[in-house]
Amino acid sequence: VxxxxxxxxxxxxxxxxxxxxxxxxxxxxxxxxxxxxxxxxGWNHGLQVRQVPGANPRPAFFAHPRFRRTSPISLxxxxxxxxxxxxxxxxxxxxxxxLGIVVCVMSGCVNYSRRFYDxxxxxxxxxxxxxxxxxxxxxxxxxxGALLNCTCINYTVVGDAGTxxxxxxxxxxxxxxxxxxxxxxxxxxxxxWLTSEAARLFEEKIILGDGAGALYLKASSGSAQLKAVTDxxxxxxxxxxxxxxxxxxxxxxxxxGRVLLCDSATxxxxxxxxxxxxxxxxxADRVSVKKTLGEGLAASSAWQCVFAVDSLRSKKHDAATIxxxxxxxxxxGAVFSCESCRE
Amino acid sequence: xxxxGCPGWASAVPAFDFSSGGSLSLRVLFxxxxxxxxxxxxxxxxxxxxxxxxxxxxxxxDGFRTGRTAFQPVSLFDTSxxxxxxxxxxxxxxxxxxxxxxxxxxxxxxxxSKLLLLAASEAWEQARWEASDxxxxxxxxxxxxxxxxxxxxxxxxxxxxxxxxxxxxxxxYQCQRQALDLCDAFGFSGPLTLIANACASGTNxxxxxxxLIRHGRAERVLTGGYDSLSELVFTxxxxxxxxxxxxxxxxxxxxxxxxxxxGAAVLALETLESAQRRGAVILGEIIGYGAATDAHHxxxxxxxxxxxxxxxNEATRVAGITPDQVGYINAHGxxxxxxxxxxxxxxxxxxxxxxxxxxxxxxxxxxxxxxxAAGSIEAVICLMSLREQWLPPTSTLQTIDPxxxxxxxxxxxxxRVDCALxxxxxxxxxxxxxxxxxxx
Numbered sequence: 080v081x082x083x084x085x086x087x088x089x090x091x092x093x094x095x096x097x098x099x100x101x102x103x104x105x106x107x108x109x110x111x112x113x114x115x116x117x118x119x120x121g122w123n124h125g126l127q128v129r130q131v132p133g134a135n136p137r138p139a140f141f142a143h144p145r146f147r148r149t150s151p152i153s154l155x156x157x158x159x160x161x162x163x164x165x166x167x168x169x170x171x172x173x174x175x176x177x178l179g180i181v182v183c184v185m186s187g188c189v190n191y192s193r194r195f196y197d198x199x200x201x202x203x204x205x206x207x208x209x210x211x212x213x214x215x216x217x218x219x220x221x222x223x224g225a226l227l228n229c230t231c232i233n234y235t236v237v238g239d240a241g242t243x244x245x246x247x248x249x250x251x252x253x254x255x256x257x258x259x260x261x262x263x264x265x266x267x268x269x270x271x272w273l274t275s276e277a278a279r280l281f282e283e284k285i286i287l288g289d290g291a292g293a294l295y296l297k298a299s300s301g302s303a304q305l306k307a308v309t310d311x312x313x314x315x316x317x318x319x320x321x322x323x324x325x326x327x328x329x330x331x332x333x334x335x336g337r338v339l340l341c342d343s344a345t346x347x348x349x350x351x352x353x354x355x356x357x358x359x360x361x362x363a364d365r366v367s368v369k370k371t372l373g374e375g376l377a378a379s380s381a382w383q384c385v386f387a388v389d390s391l392r393s394k395k396h397d398a399a400t401i402x403x404x405x406x407x408x409x410x411x412g413a414v415f416s417c418e419s420c421r422e
Numbered sequence: 423x424x425x426x427g428c429p430g431w432a433s434a435v436p437a438f439d440f441s442s443g444g445s446l447s448l449r450v451l452f453x454x455x456x457x458x459x460x461x462x463x464x465x466x467x468x469x470x471x472x473x474x475x476x477x478x479x480x481x482x483x484d485g486f487r488t489g490r491t492a493f494q495p496v497s498l499f500d501t502s503x504x505x506x507x508x509x510x511x512x513x514x515x516x517x518x519x520x521x522x523x524x525x526x527x528x529x530x531x532x533x534x535s536k537l538l539l540l541a542a543s544e545a546w547e548q549a550r551w552e553a554s555d556x557x558x559x560x561x562x563x564x565x566x567x568x569x570x571x572x573x574x575x576x577x578x579x580x581x582x583x584x585x586x587x588x589x590x591x592x593x594x595y596q597c598q599r600q601a602l603d604l605c606d607a608f609g610f611s612g613p614l615t616l617i618a619n620a621c622a623s624g625t626n627x628x629x630x631x632x633x634l635i636r637h638g639r640a641e642r643v644l645t646g647g648y649d650s651l652s653e654l655v656f657t658x659x660x661x662x663x664x665x666x667x668x669x670x671x672x673x674x675x676x677x678x679x680x681x682x683x684x685g686a687a688v689l690a691l692e693t694l695e696s697a698q699r700r701g702a703v704i705l706g707e708i709i710g711y712g713a714a715t716d717a718h719h720x721x722x723x724x725x726x727x728x729x730x731x732x733x734x735n736e737a738t739r740v741a742g743i744t745p746d747q748v749g750y751i752n753a754h755g756x757x758x759x760x761x762x763x764x765x766x767x768x769x770x771x772x773x774x775x776x777x778x779x780x781x782x783x784x785x786x787x788x789x790x791x792x793x794x795a796a797g798s799i800e801a802v803i804c805l806m807s808l809r810e811q812w813l814p815p816t817s818t819l820q821t822i823d824p825x826x827x828x829x830x831x832x833x834x835x836x837x838r839v840d841c842a843l844x845x846x847x848x849x850x851x852x853x854x855x856x857x858x859x860x861x862x
Contacts, residue, residue: 084452119582120579120582121578121579121582121583122582145720180715184618185596187618192571192654193575195654195657195658196572196575196654197575199653199654199657200576200579202503203503203504203653203657203660203661204503204504204505206657206658206660206661207661208661208662208663211657211658211659211661211662212658212662212720212721212849213720214654214658215564215620215849215850216564216618216620217618217619217620217848217849217850217852218720218849218850220619220850221715221720221849221850221851221852222720224715224717224850224851225717225718225720225851227717228717229715229717230714230715230716230717230728230729230732231714231715232713232714232715233619233713233715233851233852234617234619234626234630235617235618235619235850236615236616236617236618237563237566237596237597237598237616237617237618238597238598238614238616239598244451245451245613245615247452248451248452249615251452251453252452252454252633252637252639256633256637273574273575273578276578277574277588277592280585280588280589280592281589305452306453307450307452307453308450308451308452309450309451310449310450310451310556310613311451311612311613311614312611313602313605313611313612313613313614314602315602315605315606315611316522316524316527316606317606317609318428318611321428322428325428326428330449330450407593407596407598407599407602408598408602408614409612409613409614411451
């Protein structure tokens with residue numbers, strides 16, 4: 080093992096607000112956050128979503144030329160990234176810190192994809208060239224890189240919610256290899272009637288949430304640390320969700336002290352069955368961020384990690400276990416701990 | 423208690439045993455054992471490719487070696503209102519490789535999945551790998567099953583109360599489903615990493631796979647890229663006026679845009695030690711990878727090619743070679759005015775004194791821009807060049823852009839090539855370079 084990986088910062092945007100503090104407070108108090116209706120063409124009622132509220136005050140970066148036409152996913156991703164980076168943003172601007180960027184999405188830039196395809200169906204000859212580039216999966220990652228003037232390695236990784244934990248492992252590799260001095264791992268999604276309807280095909284009462292979460296990792300000790308990410312256990316013909324969840328659970332170490340389990344349960348029995356089974360003997364503290372924030376797809380697991388790290392920093396727990404059962408790809412887990420946070 | 427029916431249960435051990443002070447599992451993603459013996463050499467033991475030339479090494483080698491082009495009027499959707507009318511479409515001849523996929527899975531395969539599976543099947547057979555747990559898969563794509571997403575949207579609008587087949591479309595639209603089908607087809611269990619760095623994805627995926635092996639994270643990795651044509655993406659490039667309305671002519675003084683294609687390429691990568699232990703046929707070696715980000719513009723490269731230069735410099739530095747050792751460059755060379763001028767400047771700058779001897783071509787003149795597949799397909803073309811000692815031409819080139827101070831290959835030719843470099847650049851400022859070496 081070549082060194083510790085520190086969580087140097089966290090950031091979050093969610094229906095609770097534009098900061099990690101708001102997210103953590105909402106989850107901690109199990110706040111009943113209002114859902115909003117998104118109009119759905121052809122229906123006489125809308126689709127409920129837990130959408131990010133308008134930013135007030137507007138973050139300064141909204142004025143950057145790159146953000147004149149971006150869709151919400153890019154704004155969320157950047158806001159979470161900047162909050163996580165904190166003062167290190169200045170070091171990056173002065174080229175004194177090499178920053179890697181990993182952006183994780185599942186649904187991605189769906190607002191502009193839908194809008195562009197809608198324009199295409201009306202008349203392809205008038206479809207907007209301004210909209211199309213914002214449909215590309217790596218548009219948010221590109222905007223973050225441009226805002227920070229960061230020219231180092233920058234990946235957009237697609238997959239279900241577990242992808243964020245894969246992104247943490249990827250960032251840890253880059254840090255341990257000395258390829259970068261710091262690495263932002265971000266997951267972001269934006270609400271749209273299209274994705275909400277798609278999700279309802281699998282659970283009629285599910286409410287999607289949008290936003291972003293970010294962890295800023297550095298290769299150093301101190302503060303909260305990323306201690307482990309399990310293997311990614313795929314949902315395959317020969318391995319169902321139940322098996323994948325049990326294997327993930329088995330790879331996670333037994334932790335001493337006050338341990339928090341931060342799981343990916345949605346509150347719907349069918350969707351949660353495998354995860355409930357895997358953790359049926361868990362008796363310590365447990366939190367399910369989706370029950371407050373909605374199903375945030377890739378962003379959900381970032382929110383889980385943000386909440387876990389906040390809980391360590393605020394000395395409520397000594398260690399936190401993250402359990403993620405994604406919707407259609409993998410079961411994967413992670414562990415954070417904070418020796419210096421212990422009372 | 424070990425659950426019945428869970429394969430590989432015995433391999434599930436704690437990621438990090440705190441009580442023992444740090445015993446590690448090889449399988450977990452973090453922390454992983456650090457490479458102690460120095461970086462292993464990474465070789466290619468399988469390569470599969472599908473383009474508009476057809477499926478398989480031979481059909482493609484014949485096409486590139488003779489400098490043919492494979493464009494035709496688009497048949498997959500109506501282009502009557504588009505500026506551009508042609509693309510390099512793949513024709514499926516009905517033969518599909520034997521795999522472990524179940525009949526319902528086979529029925530649900532979309533166009534992109536079929537391309538991916540065809541290429542993977544060729545690579546898998548060539549490598550003679552066995553089904554196993556724990557084979558990492560790293561793939562690049564820009565749009566996964568976009569055509570299914572389009573179907574979903576059209577039905578949602580036309581029949582708002584009907585959900586017939588919509589759930590299937592939702593699932594199979596997503597690229598992780600296509601990658602999972604790949605795992606099911608050959609009986610391995612990942613993990614999956616799906617890189618979506620626009621048109622650089624296919625090179626980023628190979629580079630990332632190479633790094634996993636080089637840094638001791640895996641002994642072998644299946645990697646590649648795939649993308650199928652879709653109306654949304656075709657219209658997108660058309661709306662940007664990036665598609666040629668005449669003929670795609672990369673590095674031509676009169677070039678007026680790119681032409682789209684579709685396809686897939688998959689490589690079986692493993693350590694040299696593993697390949698030799700198995701007695702595998704080694705097709706070539708990957709020796710360098712570089713990636714850099716261009717913060718200049720969402721769709722336009724820096725006019726001086728700064729990030730392209732950084733990417734090429736990093737790849738050569740990592741490979742431990744100098745530009746004069748590179749015998750062939752497969753350029754990104756889309757045929758758009760901005761890409762080719764920036765890339766030409768980058769190649770000029772990177773080559774230094776070797777520029778006048780540098781041999782360069784863009785095979786997008788033959789099979790179009792295959793987006794997320796491009797970098798992987800072009801890596802396979804480099805492999806062909808290295809193994810068979812010929813250079814593929816920029817087959818449509820008429821008048822060379824004077825910005826090109828290097829030698830553009832305009833006709834198929836025999837050549838001695840020991841190292842080949844492939845560039846891929848994408849929207850969002852993604853730049854990636856991979857360097858391959860001949861295996862002798």
